[in-house]
Amino acid sequence: MVNAPSTTDAVVVGSGPNGLAAALTLARAGLEVLVLEAEPTPGGGARTLDLGLAPGVVHDVCSAVHPLALASPFFRAFDLAARGVDMVVPEVSYAHPLDGGRAGIAYASLERTAAGLGVDGAAWADLFAPTIEGWPELIDLALGDRTHGMGAALAKAGPRLLAQVAARLLEQGTPAWGRRFQDEVAPALLTGVAGHAIGRLPSPVAAGGMLMLGTLAHTVGWPIPVGGTGAITAALLADLEAHGGTVRCDAPVRHWRDLPRARSYLFDTSAPGLARIWGDRMPARVRAALSRVRPGPAAAKVDLVLSGPVPWSDPDVGRAGTVHLGGTRAEMAASEADAVAGRLSPNPFVLFSDPTVTDPSREVGGLRPGWAYAHVPHDCPVDPVEMVIGQIERYAPGFRDVVVTALGTPASEMANHNQNYVGGDIALGELTTFSMAQRPRWALDPYSAGIPGVYLCSSAASPGPGVHGMVGWWAARRALADRFGRTEPVDLALSP
Numbered sequence: 001m002v003n004a005p006s007t008t009d010a011v012v013v014g015s016g017p018n019g020l021a022a023a024l025t026l027a028r029a030g031l032e033v034l035v036l037e038a039e040p041t042p043g044g045g046a047r048t049l050d051l052g053l054a055p056g057v058v059h060d061v062c063s064a065v066h067p068l069a070l071a072s073p074f075f076r077a078f079d080l081a082a083r084g085v086d087m088v089v090p091e092v093s094y095a096h097p098l099d100g101g102r103a104g105i106a107y108a109s110l111e112r113t114a115a116g117l118g119v120d121g122a123a124w125a126d127l128f129a130p131t132i133e134g135w136p137e138l139i140d141l142a143l144g145d146r147t148h149g150m151g152a153a154l155a156k157a158g159p160r161l162l163a164q165v166a167a168r169l170l171e172q173g174t175p176a177w178g179r180r181f182q183d184e185v186a187p188a189l190l191t192g193v194a195g196h197a198i199g200r201l202p203s204p205v206a207a208g209g210m211l212m213l214g215t216l217a218h219t220v221g222w223p224i225p226v227g228g229t230g231a232i233t234a235a236l237l238a239d240l241e242a243h244g245g246t247v248r249c250d251a252p253v254r255h256w257r258d259l260p261r262a263r264s265y266l267f268d269t270s271a272p273g274l275a276r277i278w279g280d281r282m283p284a285r286v287r288a289a290l291s292r293v294r295p296g297p298a299a300a301k302v303d304l305v306l307s308g309p310v311p312w313s314d315p316d317v318g319r320a321g322t323v324h325l326g327g328t329r330a331e332m333a334a335s336e337a338d339a340v341a342g343r344l345s346p347n348p349f350v351l352f353s354d355p356t357v358t359d360p361s362r363e364v365g366g367l368r369p370g371w372a373y374a375h376v377p378h379d380c381p382v383d384p385v386e387m388v389i390g391q392i393e394r395y396a397p398g399f400r401d402v403v404v405t406a407l408g409t410p411a412s413e414m415a416n417h418n419q420n421y422v423g424g425d426i427a428l429g430e431l432t433t434f435s436m437a438q439r440p441r442w443a444l445d446p447y448s449a450g451i452p453g454v455y456l457c458s459s460a461a462s463p464g465p466g467v468h469g470m471v472g473w474w475a476a477r478r479a480l481a482d483r484f485g486r487t488e489p490v491d492l493a494l495s496p
């Protein structure tokens with residue numbers, strides 16, 4: 001813990017990637033910044049911790065795979081590579097095993113992916129061709145500031161790309177989603193990506209996530225940082241501290257009275273959490289809007305220690321940085337519908353990663369970490385270990401024999417290590433077309449808490465979940481303009 005001043009320019013509550021992005025943007029603008037973090041360690045959803053499961057083996061407790069951190073304008077300006085963060089891009093971005101030893105393999109190379117998909121290869125290539133060509137414009141649009149600069153981002157994308165994206169959303173986000181495919185491998189492979197949106201399938205919001213993440217798989221790739229996600233947090237912290245910022249851990253903010261005096265406050269919290277902290281001091285209509293953000297279905301986490309690689313029936317699956325498990329497109333649509341309806345599926349969607357595939361340093365003494373989470377109903381109290389191991393075993397017979405130990409965190413306990421993830425709602429609110437257009441509420445300024453100088457800077461606000469730092473960046477720029485009269489861009493580059 002570092003001694004902090006009793007008054008300061010800006011207080012940031014929460015040290016997740018958005019909180020740190022906000023804090024270092026403000027610190028680089030010359031402000032005095034204090035970050036208050038409830039947990040004993042900083043980083044929120046971007047922490048790599050020793051969970052005591054095996055000596056020296058460390059685990060990504062939340063995020064592990066980072067296409068958004070490579071692609072986001074904030075991180076491109078911040079330049080992780082220049083700061084020594086080695087984002088290793090696997091040859092296979094993601095894989096999707098099916099029964100009978102078959103699997104869909106999404107290589108970083110579009111051509112290679114299409115070649116492996118046989119009869120559906122051309123349809124796959126056609127689906128992604130325009131968005132691959134226009135990916136920087138697409139990312140600027142998807143991660144853009146919803147109130148300022150949207151017009152410029154739309155104009156930059158241009159009518160042709162926008163029409164191509166709209167046509168693909170209409171196709172993949174509706175019951176027409178099967179029309180371009182003949183076999184079941186390519187649709188299953190796509191649905192694994194759409195499933196990242198945690199919700200009903202098909203839907204426009206899932207199709208949007210699929211198009212963005214699927215495009216990044218064939219452009220920047222789906223990288224895994226050497227040493228784990230904590231390397232990203234360490235780079236953010238080092239920059240913040242180099243610019244005079246202070247982080248105080250074990251410092252939960254429960255009420256506005258817990259806050260030191262400051263000219264501005266930015267909250268890396270959930271929307272209802274922010275409303276609770278300010279209570280009656282927040283205008284009633286804003287408080288009502290933030291309090292009624294509906295939670296989405298949940299994630300339940302499993303951290304594994306493995307004695308060797310997963311014995312996938314199709315060995316190519318073992319070259320993937322990320323593996324999606326849940327069977328065919330129809331099976332996954334059914335299991336996601338179960339999670340939405342509050343039923344525990346017998347065949348839940350599971351995401352798995354073995355970071356040792358890209359980073360041999362993760363293996364210690366012959367033991368390696370395994371990262372997995374399952375989609376379950378909101379607040380589900382069931383230990384997810386058996387459902388995750390069973391799902392992997394289905395496509396990798398003998399998997400149980402390489403499991404040395406496993407720690408399950410039920411959805412109902414996800415908030416124990418990050419109070420934003422109440423009931424396992426890791427997206428901080430249901431993802432709908434409406435909420436992805438602007439969240440947590442429709443307003444001229446969605447980052448404003450309705451109190452002068454108070455802003456929401458977490459993934460509860462637009463552009464939403466993921467390790468991209470964009471909410472923090474946008475909210476900090478808003479605070480700089482409103483409270484400090486600073487409108488010039490803040491340079492994020494590493495000083496020589």
Ligand SMILES: Cc1cc2nc3c(=O)[nH]c(=O)nc-3n(C[C@H](O)[C@H](O)[C@H](O)COP(=O)(O)OP(=O)(O)OC[C@H]3O[C@@H](n4cnc5c(N)ncnc54)[C@H](O)[C@@H]3O)c2cc1C
Nearest residue numbers: 014016017018038044045062063064065253458459466467
């Ligand atoms: C299991 C899991 C897997 C994921 N996988 C990926 C992935 O592979 N790739 C990816 O891009 N994203 C992934 N995500 C999502 C990603 O982690 C989040 O979207 C991202 O971390 C959000 O960043 P944030 O800064 O908005 O909030 P968070 O990272 O959640 O950080 C919020 C911080 O604020 C603190 N806080 C909250 N309230 C208070 C308070 N009142 N007082 C003090 N401190 C407070 C919390 O303790 C926390 O440290 C995953 C998430 C989970 C849970």
